[in-house]
Amino acid sequence: MRPLRILAVAVTLAVANCLPGALRAQEQQPSSESMAAAQALFALLFTHGFATLNAQAVEAAWPGIESALRTQRRISTQQRSPTCAGNSSASASRGCPRS
Secondary structure: OHHHHHHHHHHHHHHHHOOOOOOOOOOOOOOHHHHHHHHHHHHHHHHHHHHHHHHHHHHHHHHHHHHHHHHHHHHHHHHHOHHHOOOHHHHHHOOOOOO
């Protein structure tokens, strides 16, 4: 049964490819009004699409950026903290990073 389906699809594609040009879509020059409307629509959709895409990218990337910045800030604060200087065993109990 499967070879018959493959043959039917192949025949359909061959027939569709051999149709005369008159049955295919006719090429016409668009009017200036339709071109202006198409350009206005494209500009509107492009602006809206760009804003939506930008918002999605920020929404996807922001949690990772925020957590990385918080981690970096926490590490730099711990390194500058005067409570982390001195006795290494006391520093470790306060959660200070090891040198």
